[in-house]
Amino acid sequence: MVAFLATNAYNRIMEPENVNDYLKINQKDETFSELLLRLIRESGMDEVDIYKRAYIDRKFFSKIRSDRNYCPKKINVLALVLALKLDSKTSKTLIKRAGYILTSGSEFDLVIRFCIENKIYDLYDVNKILLEKGLPIFD
Numbered sequence: 522m523v524a525f526l527a528t529n530a531y532n533r534i535m536e537p538e539n540v541n542d543y544l545k546i547n548q549k550d551e552t553f554s555e556l557l558l559r560l561i562r563e564s565g566m567d568e569v570d571i572y573k574r575a576y577i578d579r580k581f582f583s584k585i586r587s588d589r590n591y592c593p594k595k596i597n598v599l600a601l602v603l604a605l606k607l608d609s610k611t612s613k614t615l616i617k618r619a620g621y622i623l624t625s626g627s628e629f630d631l632v633i634r635f636c637i638e639n640k641i642y643d644l645y646d647v648n649k650i651l652l653e654k655g656l657p658i659f660d
Contacts, residue, residue, distance in 0.1 A: 553598070553619040554589045560605055560615065574604035576644060576659055595621045599633050600659050606642045609634075629656045 572582040623630040648658040
């Protein structure tokens with residue numbers, strides 16, 4: 522009898538409308554895509570300039586733009602952070618919204634953090650530093 526009650530309760534909890542209600546109540550933050558697009562608008566820069574500065578093609582940016590739940594690879598998120606010339610706090614927020622962090626256990630991440638803190642945003646200059654350290658570059 523107890524197993525039946527537990528299964529029955531589980532089935533009620535897992536009904537789609539209950540999950541949707543839960544998401545509506547608990548999902549307060551913007552998604553990565555929503556935050557990115559808002560930051561672009563607030564920057565006053567053109568979307569085309571941003572994705573070109575980030576070495577991202579139009580189709581890929583369109584995918585980010587059209588799918589509010591899409592999260593690109595970490596390297597692409599970091600390229601967008603640099604293209605937008607975000608400060609440390611806003612960078613951390615956008616990176617976290619995509620499900621990533623800049624860890625002190627990664628030399629690559631430390632170089633990116635250094636570049637953000639020192640306002641080195643041009644990917645050519647960032648790649649130069651990464652190459653000098655023998656790390657992967659943005660391409």
